[in-house]
Amino acid sequence: MVKALIFDMDGTLFQTNLILEQALEGAFDVLRKNNLWDGDTPIETYREIMGVPLPVVWETLCPSHSLEVREKSNAIFHKKLIELIKNRRGSLYPDVEFVLEKLGADHELYIASNGQIEYLKSIIDTYSLDRFIKKVYSIQSIPSGQKSDLVKMIVSENQITTGAVIGDRLSDIMAAKENGLTAICVNFDFAQEEELKQADKVLDYFIELL
Structure with missing residues (x-):
């Protein structure tokens, strides 16, 4: 048995909550710099859907964006998350x-x-x-x-x-x-x-x- x-x-x-906001801000800062996002980072929306598959995450956060933009945003987001984890900013x-x-x-x-x-x-x-x-x-x-x-x-x-x-x-x-x-x-x-x-x-x- x-x-x-x-x-x-x-x-x-x-x-994850300890590093989530900073990593998500990093991804949406890039979108803002490229005129692909206007407004605040949708941190509360992400908190609500935490636990769903990643494609659903980015479809929800960026519903009007292309798949390419979503994938690039996800890559930036994860790079920042990993950096924060290795620096022990999470717990x-x-x-x-x-x-x-x-x-x-x-x-x-x-x-x-x-x-x-x-x-x-x-x-x-x-x-x-x-x-x-x-x-x-x-x-x-x-x-x-x-x-x-x-x-x-x-x-x-x-x-x-x-x-x-x-x-x-x-x-x-x-x-x-x-x-x-x-x-x-x-x-x-x-x-x-x-x-x-x-x-x-x-x-x-x-x-x-x-």
């Missing part, structure tokens, strides 16, 4: 390392994230999370771009028989339920009250996971 815990990254293990949530170490003693730990591979690697490397995490899976490895399909792949590849998905948004909850796993949500920065109602368990503090 393989017991596993599959974690979301942004807003679950990593406090893990309290007790994350302690909890992962404890749980890793009798569970296989994985990450399933909508984040890009290079972005996730920067967090793993900066905080040495490979001490605890068996493997990191990015949404980039799934053609459908759906978190449920990503978790399905993790379950299949690793012959997982029981466990849970720990995240903060509806996509994490559905990924758990559609794959026969327990849906645990953290009530952190990007969590939405209506979505939390669909989880099997809601945590206000990460250490409650123990």
Whole structure:
């Protein structure tokens, strides 16, 4: 029997909110300089949709822009995010390392994230999370771009028989339920009250996971 815990990254293990605004400002500054954006950076819009696939993010933030502009904006955004992470401007949530170490003693730990591979690697490397995490899976490895399909792949590849998905948004909850796993949500920065109602368990503090 393989017991596993599959974690979301942004807003679950990593406090993305600490670097999100600065990185997004950087991307929209470039758009403004090229006369492709007029007005404030839509930071609150991004907070509301946090957890959706990246193409949906940029379709939402820049609905009237071309695919090329969206892709370039995304590249600038991620370059800034990685720079901030490596400079330790972000942070893990309290007790994350302690909890992962404890749980890793009798569970296989994985990450399933909508984040890009290079972005996730920067967090793993900066905080040495490979001490605890068996493997990191990015949404980039799934053609459908759906978190449920990503978790399905993790379950299949690793012959997982029981466990849970720990995240903060509806996509994490559905990924758990559609794959026969327990849906645990953290009530952190990007969590939405209506979505939390669909989880099997809601945590206000990460250490409650123990």
